[in-house]
Amino acid sequence: MVLLGVAVLLLLVLYGLSSGVRISHRVLCREAFMSGLPVREHAVSRFHVRWYLIAIVFVVFDMEMVFMYPWVLVVRETGAGSVVEMFAFLAVLVAAVIYAWREGVFRWT
């Protein structure tokens, strides 16, 4: 693919140029910024992903989107039937979203 070539080439030129003009080739290894105090521990920790329920609802929808792209191309041929089916399916998913909302999934902290 030509464009990929162009893109990679441009990035290589950028990084190459930088390495040519950079003030020093040593990569500075330092502590993470902590407002001027020493770091107590590494930051990569098990992060409390409080929106994981949103992620699950999202995955449900995202699967559905995979069907929707081909559906787009056949709407005209298949007519009302496919529209009704698709939006009935979406209505079920929206019902799930409303339920999730009532359970407070979209509010966190």
Place this chain on the structure above:
Amino acid sequence: MTSPWNALIAVSLLGGFSYAAASASVLLRHRASGARLAAAWSAPTREGARLLVAQRSVVVGSDRALARIGSALLPLAAIMAVLVVPLGAHAISDLSVGVVWFNAMEVLAWAAVWMVGWGSNAPWGVIGANRFLAQGLSYELPHMFALITVAVGANSLQVNQIAAAQHGQLWFALTMPAAFIVYLISIMGFSFWGPFDQSVGRDIVGGAASQLSGVDRLAFCGGRYLLLTVGSAMAVPFFLGGEAGPLLPGWAWLLIKTAAVLAVLVWVGHRMPPIRMERFAEISWMVLLPATIVQALAVSIFVLVGWM
């Protein structure tokens, strides 16, 4: 097939528009702070020079490879998305599934921002990275429904055919306003711009980008403007009738419309305060998502009864 010249022209245009967007952003900031306006035009060049010369740095114990790939991935995704942006009569490569391609490239931003934030091994980066995922989960579905609405209206996933479907009739921005607005919001979402820049927010001292320096930072920040530009460019064939317009040639209209969308987004970025993610998630799921689904339904019905 693709000629390298087409690719070069497209990429240079992308770069030019991004540069202008960065300049305009500095211009607005200088206007707000009472600094010299004339300096804004050279500001991106000066910043670029600064970052090219600067030493690279990493945090001890951080995942350098992850962070570096992430920051390079951002501009790469934006440039690859240009593949399906129509230029004049044709895109570089007018894929039959251009919409899906664009969608896929734009989702790479999720990976890129997360990799940079997590790979920085700083609390700010980790918080920023996870904020961006939460933001992605919120804007992405309405965004996809907006794209699908457009595709239903044009009965095609090919970008040129979508633009062509609007010739001689109302632009999709007018027939599907909800989808248009959601699309504009989601551009700011995936380029973490303006009201949606919480993943690189000032409260977490730059978030995902907090530990970047040198060329890595240049790639990351540049990539962000490239994404904003490519999103604006795609708004033109999707919603603004592609190259349709009186008097001027088609390519001129493409450029004018792209510039207009980009200008609006840059302005909004300065005019509006950021939205905290936990508030946006609720609005996005309970207002934007149903709105786009209803919009898609309406357009499907229009298509069935033959209005589109």
Place this chain on the structure above:
Amino acid sequence: MDLTAVLLRLPVPRIFVVSAPGSSALRLAIERETRARGWVEALTPANTDILVVCGGDGSFLADSTEQIWRQVPCPRAYVQVTTARTLAQQLDDAQAALRDVAALREDAERHEHFHDRETGGHEMDMGGTDHGDMGDMDRGGMGDMDHGDMSMSMDVPGGIPMADRGSDRDGLKLDRLHVALGPALPDWPTGLIVRLVLQGDVVQEAETEAIGLPVGSSFWLEAERDALDPIRVHAAAAADSLQRFLSVAGWRSAAMTGRLLRDELLASAPSTAHPRFVRWMRTVRRSHTLRWSISGLGELGPDAPVGLRGDAYSRSMRWLDEIAAAIKARDADGPADATWGSQRAEGARAVVRMLPSLLIGQEFAGGRLIVASFDPDLETLHELDASARMPADGSGS
């Protein structure tokens, strides 16, 4: 080689300001100067070119400064500001130093890496490898760093341990990350340190500390005493707090205009009634997004001092009221609130005491906004010691 020198002439430097308690006047001077030059402030050392330290002979801040200086990649320059008179010249010198290729290369070669200190670089560490422009900073304190705890094991990078787990409010076992806010953080009240224990981005524990205090003088209280028109000083102080709050909220342009207005108010410039400021106030006040995004944070009931009551949004709107009072009624200056200074001091003391309970359970962004919505002026604390001691939990005089 040559190209590097050419490129070095282009950049607009990014500065990182470390301000010691008692140096508000210098901080304001620096902010005014950088704004006028169109320079930008860096958010982290990683993106900094010039490290500016104002005031700060206290050993605590010297340690922090040194810590930050080590994190600044080359090219870098260091400026210690002690008086506003020489500030412009010092910044010019620093900018010139950022163009001296040979010196910068030498600095980069000697730039001390974290690894160097951990593994065998110790004599170099202690031997005073100060860069010429660093002055005589005390290097003692940082040699034995906090992370060399019992839990230190050799196979973790840098000798820094991983986060330990602890149970959270939902009954999950999650990593507890210790994060410090302050003393050297952009848009942060001078002299305040808040130590947080985070699980994810939720604040689990918080404790506050006011460092280097009390100092002998407070910029805002003195400005009020000296001013012919105290209302303008009140408004300038409000504008300073509001610009900081807007900046933390991420509304950059509005924050910049707030800063400009503050400087104009302090300079007693006649331009403060300029339409742009009126427009700015209207924009901020009418922003639904701001209200929607921020309201409900850090709610304080009637037992708090008057100036602190309400949520973060109502506190920020009160600053706006103070500014509006100075701009609109600038001919007919009514009687200024005589208790302004003591209220400010009372508020600062109350905030330091109440902050932990307000922060616990908040999301990180919410926590930062809460602190910014109080913007405690810790320099005023000495006022409480000097004047008749008021009860610490006084209900706003």
